[in-house]
Structure formats: structure tokens, C-alpha cells
Amino acid sequence: MSSYVDEIIEQVIKQNPSEPEFHQAVREVLESIRVVIEANEEKFRRDALLERLVNPERQIKFRVPWIDDNGDVHVNTGYRVQFNSAIGPYKGGLRLHPSVNLGIIKFLGFEQIFKNSLTGLPIGGGKGGSDFDPKGKSDREVMRFCQAFMTELCKYIGADTDVPAGDIGTGGREIGYMFGQYKKIRGLFEGVLTGKGLTYGGSLARTEATGYGLLYIVEELFKSHGADIAGKTVVVSGAGNVAIYAIQKAQQLGAKVVTCSDSTGWVYDPEGIDVAALKQIKEVDRARLTEYKKYRPNSEYHEGRGVWAVKCDIALPCATQNELDVEDAVLLVENGVTAVCEGANMPTTEEATKYLQNNGVWFIPGKAANAGGVATSALEMSQNSERLSWTFEEVDAKLKNIMVNLYHNIDDAAKKYGFEGNYVVGANIAGFEKVLDAMNAQGIV
Numbered sequence: 001m002s003s004y005v006d007e008i009i010e011q012v013i014k015q016n017p018s019e020p021e022f023h024q025a026v027r028e029v030l031e032s033i034r035v036v037i038e039a040n041e042e043k044f045r046r047d048a049l050l051e052r053l054v055n056p057e058r059q060i061k062f063r064v065p066w067i068d069d070n071g072d073v074h075v076n077t078g079y080r081v082q083f084n085s086a087i088g089p090y091k092g093g094l095r096l097h098p099s100v101n102l103g104i105i106k107f108l109g110f111e112q113i114f115k116n117s118l119t120g121l122p123i124g125g126g127k128g129g130s131d132f133d134p135k136g137k138s139d140r141e142v143m144r145f146c147q148a149f150m151t152e153l154c155k156y157i158g159a160d161t162d163v164p165a166g167d168i169g170t171g172g173r174e175i176g177y178m179f180g181q182y183k184k185i186r187g188l189f190e191g192v193l194t195g196k197g198l199t200y201g202g203s204l205a206r207t208e209a210t211g212y213g214l215l216y217i218v219e220e221l222f223k224s225h226g227a228d229i230a231g232k233t234v235v236v237s238g239a240g241n242v243a244i245y246a247i248q249k250a251q252q253l254g255a256k257v258v259t260c261s262d263s264t265g266w267v268y269d270p271e272g273i274d275v276a277a278l279k280q281i282k283e284v285d286r287a288r289l290t291e292y293k294k295y296r297p298n299s300e301y302h303e304g305r306g307v308w309a310v311k312c313d314i315a316l317p318c319a320t321q322n323e324l325d326v327e328d329a330v331l332l333v334e335n336g337v338t339a340v341c342e343g344a345n346m347p348t349t350e351e352a353t354k355y356l357q358n359n360g361v362w363f364i365p366g367k368a369a370n371a372g373g374v375a376t377s378a379l380e381m382s383q384n385s386e387r388l389s390w391t392f393e394e395v396d397a398k399l400k401n402i403m404v405n406l407y408h409n410i411d412d413a414a415k416k417y418g419f420e421g422n423y424v425v426g427a428n429i430a431g432f433e434k435v436l437d438a439m440n441a442q443g444i445v
């Protein structure tokens with residue numbers, strides 16, 4: 001008889017064709033927790049535990065009609081996948097990008113279950129988004145899209161049921177428009193979204209949280225190996241929310257970040273990325289990285305991709321899924337990389353992950369390394385519930401504490417099951433154990 005884990009992986013592929021990213025995410029988690037499942041396989045099989053784990057509790061797909069500045073009507077597709085509420089209300093971002101489809105949202109929602117569990121906070125897993133592209137749209141067009149999107153989504157979310165947030169293409173501007181529409185239709189001023197503006201219930205440090213959290217875990221990783229990130233050379237991909245604040249914190253901690261990238265090209269700045277210039281280009285002007293040279297004449301701009309060919313000690317992929325493949329991993333290893341820690345969700349392919357691990361690179365997967373964002377969203381929910389706002393220092397200190405504990409939690413789980421140093425296995429097992437306990441306690445639901 002084939003193992004329960006193998007059967008479920010096969011079933012997921014068969015029942016969800018054309019969703020390769022979802023297959024990839026499920027395969028990675030189930031392979032990691034195989035040791036836990038096989039220790040008690042008969043019970044788990046009888047409870048259909050894995051079938052319940054890999055099937056979302058609910059998935060919503062809806063039409064989003066909106067009107068552009070010329071009066072023409074466009075129709076996009078909206079999604080919200082409410083994957084698992086065993087440990088708390090569904091929590092996870094909304095992605096606005098032309099590549100969005102159900103499989104992408106399912107992979108992200110599945111990852112979110114274990115990530116949210118690892119934060120130690122009471123949040124379940126969910127994710128949503130649309131194939132709408134905010135790039136090149138006017139503010140009014142983005143507003144009309146966000147209003148149309150929320151007109152439907154508002155029926156399924158709430159401060160105690162499902163709390164969306166930002167992700168690729170969804171930043172403070174989009175969250176503001178969505179919050180306004182939710183309040184107007186539902187008549188509720190509540191913490192239904194996180195990543196809100198500071199004047200209407202947002203948390204200090206949420207903007208910085210994913211990037212800062214990434215560096216806090218990298219710092220702890222190095223510390224626990226008797227090393228220091230000060231003086232190290234860092235390569236970052238992406239130039240969005242996660243990348244910008246990862247670069248900022250890395251530099252505050254004494255490292256030098258020499259690259260960043262967007263979907264058309266990448267920058268190499270041998271003197272270290274100028275964060276103020278990057279923020280102006282990406283957060284204010286919403287422009288391309290081609291602009292960077294105007295601020296830093298000694299930097300280089302290259303079309304296409306290429307950051308992983310730059311020699312570094314630490315590589316932080318912070319753009320999107322499967323952006324670091326095995327050829328990139330080979331280059332990183334040849335150039336002597338020490339650590340690869342994922343700021344984005346699943347940016348490293350399965351083959352590249354194995355190659356890095358087999359070559360002694362310290363590899364921390366996204367569900368652990370980028371958990372600081374959602375953790376701080378949960379802190380925003382807490383502040384909204386008590387109708388208070390904490391200081392930046394208070395939130396930042398809690399974030400740091402969460403990331404340090406998270407590192408030791410995944411490190412200990414890996415050791416406990418005989419996989420010392422394998423943070424992929426450690427993160428998946430540690431995240432799964434809490435969800436498993438809650439699912440068992442709540443019966444077959």
C-alpha cells in the first residue's frame with residue numbers, strides 16, 4: 001500500500017489540474033510532515049486529516065466590473081480562499097497582479113496556514129486577490145476597482161471572521177479604498193483589514209514589518225551559528241514593500257545591500273542601495289528602477305533578471321514565487337553564499353532549495369522568514385480590538401521577539417525530528433503541529 005502522504009499528493013495533483021504552484025506548496029509541506037503523519041498514519045487516515053488540510057474550507061470567485069477614466073467597462077476576476085480557521089479567523093493578503101488565478105491564491109492560502117501558526121498568534125490561513133493590474137492605472141481607476149472588488153468581498157469578511165491585508169500590488173492606497181467601501185456598505189468601523197493608514201486604525205511598524213522581520217530572523221540565524229551579519233554583502237530581489245524595508249533594516253544592522261530589482265530590470269549599486277531614492281521611485285513616483293541612476297550615477301541598471309549572479313554572503317529573494325531557480329542556486333553557491341532567506345512567498349524552486357540545502361547553505365523558507373508581516377497584522381488586530389495604538393518601539397520590539405522565538409521554534413522542531421539545520425522541515429512541522437492539535441480538538445468539521 002502506498003503511504004497516505006503519497007496518496008494525498010497524487011490526489012491534489014489530479015483534483016486540481018493546472019495549479020502547479022499549489023501542487024508545489026502542498027508537496028513541500030506534506031513531504032516535510034511525512035515523519036509526523038507516518039508515526040500515527042492509521043488515525044490520521046481514518047480522520048481524513050490530510051484531505052481536510054489540503055481542501056480549503058471555502059473558496060469564493062467573483063466578477064469585478066469597474067469603469068475606467070474613459071467610461072469603458074472592464075471585468076476582472078476576484079478570489080478569496082478561506083483555507084483553514086482551526087486556530088483563528090482567516091488572515092492573509094490580497095494580491096493584485098495579472099498573473100493571479102485560483103491556483104496561485106490556493107498556494108498562497110495554503111502557505112499562510114502554517115506561517116500564521118508559526119507566529120504564535122491566533123490567526124487562521126486565507127488569501128485573495130484579482131488579476132487586475134494597478135500598474136499604469138490612475139488613482140481614480142484603482143479606487144473604482146477597489147470599490148467594486150470590496151462590494152462583493154464584504155459579504156464574506158469581518159473583523160472576527162476573515163481579515164485581509166496587502167500583498168503584491170495592494171499597498172496602503174488600495175487598503176484605504178477597500179476599507180472605505182467596506183465601511184460604507186456594512187456600516188461597521190472595525191478591524192476588517194490590516195495595513196490600514198495610521199489615521200484610521202493602522203499599526204505603526206506594519207509597513208516595515210515584513211522586511212524588518214526578515215532581517216531579525218537572519219540576525220538570529222547568524223547569531224546562533226556564532227556569526228554576525230554586520231559587514232556582510234547582501235543581494236535582494238524586488239523593490240516593493242518587503243524589499244525596501246529588508247534593505248533598510250539590513251543596512252541599519254551594518255550589512256551592505258548591493259542590488260534590488262523589479263519586473264523589468266535590476267540595479268547594482270556597489271556603494272549600497274540608497275533607500276531614500278528607492279522609496280521616492282517606488283512609493284512616491286510609482287516609477288521603474290531605470291530612474292535609480294538619476295540619484296546614483298555610479299550604479300548600474302540591467303534589463304531582465306540577474307541579481308543572483310552577484311557575489312554575496314546573504315541572498316534575500318523578496319519579489320515573487322519561483323524567481324530563484326537551480327541555475328541561480330548554482331551561481332550563488334559558486335560565489336560562496338552563506339544564507340538564503342525568503343522574503344517573498346515560495347521564491348525558490350523545489351530543485352533550487354534542495355541544491356542550496358545539499359551544499360550547506362542556511363535556507364529559511366518564506367513561511368518562517370516573512371512571517372513578521374502577518375504577525376504585525378495580528379498586532380494591528382489586537383490594537384483595533386482594544387481601541388488603542390501602541391508606539392513604534394512597542395510594536396517593533398514585539399515583532400523582534402516573535403521572529404527570534406520563531407527561529408528557535410523551527411530550529412528545535414528540526415532537531416527533534418532528526419533534521420538538524422533543515423529549516424524547511426522545521427517550519428513545516430512546527431507550523432503543522434499547532435494546527436493539527438486545534439483540528440483534532442474541534443472534531444470533524
Ligand SMILES: NC(=O)C1=CN([C@@H]2O[C@H](COP(=O)(O)OP(=O)(O)OC[C@H]3O[C@@H](n4cnc5c(N)ncnc54)[C@H](O)[C@@H]3O)[C@@H](O)[C@H]2O)C=CC1
Nearest residue numbers: 167168169210238239240241242262263319344345370373
Ligand atoms: N507585503 C507583505 O506584508 C508581505 C508580502 N509577502 C510576499 O513578498 C513578496 C513581495 O510582496 P510585496 O513587496 O508586498 O509586493 P509589492 O507589490 O510591494 O512589490 C513586489 C515586487 O516584486 C516585483 N515583482 C512582482 N512580480 C514580479 C515578477 N513576475 N517578476 C519580477 N518581479 C516581480 C515587483 O516589481 C515589485 O518590485 C510576495 O511574494 C508577497 O507574497 C510575504 C509576506 C508579507
Ligand SMILES: O=C(O)CCC(=O)C(=O)O
Nearest residue numbers: 092093165167373374377
Ligand atoms: O498581513 C497579512 O495579513 C498578510 C500578509 C501576507 O499576505 C503574507 O504573509 O503573505
